[in-house]
Amino acid sequence: MNKGAAYLLAILVVVFAVFGSGFATTANILNIGVQSSVLLLLALPMTLVIMTEGLDLSMGAVLSLSGVVMATMLMNEHRLPVAVGAAVGVGLAFGLANGLLVVALGLPPFVATLGTLGIAQGLALLVSGGQSVVGIGDALPALYGREPLDVPFAIWVAVAAFVILRLALSKTRLGPYVSAIGGNREALVLAGVRANVYHVGVYVLAGAMAGFAALLLTGRMSAGHPTAAIGMEFDAVAAVIVGGTTFERGKGSLWGTLVGVLTIGVLKNGLNVLEVSSSLQVASIGVLVIVALAIDSMLQALKQRRHTPARAA
């Protein structure tokens, strides 16, 4: 994990708590949790994708598509579990397509998923006719509005996703395998592990979780919108990078990603409290990533310098 990110988060919290009245209230902190929950659902699997030296740029568009599909089914009076199943199914299909393009056909991930981004975006526009899908009935808003133990439903879902994935990585072989796909694939294959299956599986998970995230997104908006989550994959990539997962050496950490997601959530919320326009919030995340990466690259350079013995004169 990137320790710098944890410090950064702490500094942001302190700064906003001091300068933004209304930041450090229970209501606002829960609000940050709710706002961060969808992003966490995208950023967790994105961490695994990036650990395999990959990237999934289609997640935002797939989430939008799944949301539109879910809302349309609810509007046509299908039951909630069926609608959720359809949304996850759409995500699964895109994840499988991404995985096969990257692993079976050997396409560079960022361009392959840029292509599927376009396809998902086009489908979302076609399914919805370019309009918001409203009139989704009561079932989803009722579920989304529940607050067991005074904590909003969205936060429960996000926490559950984190715990499950964290356990899967630490208690099963998934963790070492995913690291090895990015770090030392040859060794994995020689050890008799079907690396390709796991590699495709990582993309399938990413797609499925993007589809599942539609539950929270659609619940929050009480509607489906074809461009609702456009660009959200950037926030996810940003959170992962800020959290210290790198595109090389298969190194990554879900805790780091959690910190990254919260850093972005706090940054956006704090800027909101300080009444900075929402467009500049988007730009601030770009700057945040560059700062985080710059710190990382400087730390790397320092480390290298320390480990390289001085040349003999």
Next chain:
Amino acid sequence: MKGLAYRLIAVAAIAVGLAFATDVFLTSANVLNVLRQASLTFLIASGLTLTILTAGLDLSVGANVGLSACFAATVMKATDSVTMGVVAGLGFGALVGVLNGLMITLLKLPPFIATYGMLWTLNGVTYWFMGGETIHGFRPGFRALGSGYGLGVPIPIYVMAAFLLVGGVFTRYTTFGQEVYAIGANREAARLSGVPVRARLTLVYILSGAMAGLAAIVYLARLNSAEADIGEPLTLPAIAAVLIGGTSLFGGVGSLTGTLIGALTLTLVVNGMNLLAVDASWQPLVTGAIVILAVWIDVITRQRAEARV
């Protein structure tokens, strides 16, 4: 060269198909319209081609066009001077290129991440800068750059031809051009042969930014208005044009002529869909599928070449 011939045949085939399928396609108005549209895509994609030739990528070109156009429009209105506006647009585009170049060469960020971050940063800044406003209504002399004609041919086509010529000579016959190909083919070998890799890469990203700035000026002249969202739909088609044109994502292989053919192919497909009254929602879908197909062909071609060696 054989690859280019195949691609030209594909363009011809699409054109013949459209000529039979619709009555409007072969009218001179529509043909000139296609060429004008292709010129714009080419201008955006030409700098991008250079970055891909070095085995890099510039995902920020579309967003750069958007913000450069808005900035140029603002300066043009404020100073009432076309020259100042043009200089502002070009300068801003190039400045974005400088930042991309520094992130890639100094911070050693992977180009797709650096320019992807730049994309969203620029988008945010554009919306903030414009605040939902639209700037429209420019002098006829300036608008001619985008919508005027010279000897019956739209002006953007002359701009495109000029840059194809300059860029073609630049990439093919100058040391700089050779160095761009060399960096893309084998960066380490290029460095050992004395190519100043960092300086050249920075220059390539500056050129990509400047070309986005230029495209922004022509685009502004054609639309006669600037809004925050004009750059958004431009990225995917530009990348598609480069890849269809046979420039390899792995670097070192490709040409600006190829990119022109790619831009033409893509424009024909979109124009055909418009003429056949296909819902515009299909456009990102089709462009996305084309990108995947083009990269797949690229990967297969590369695998075959490696198998031969």
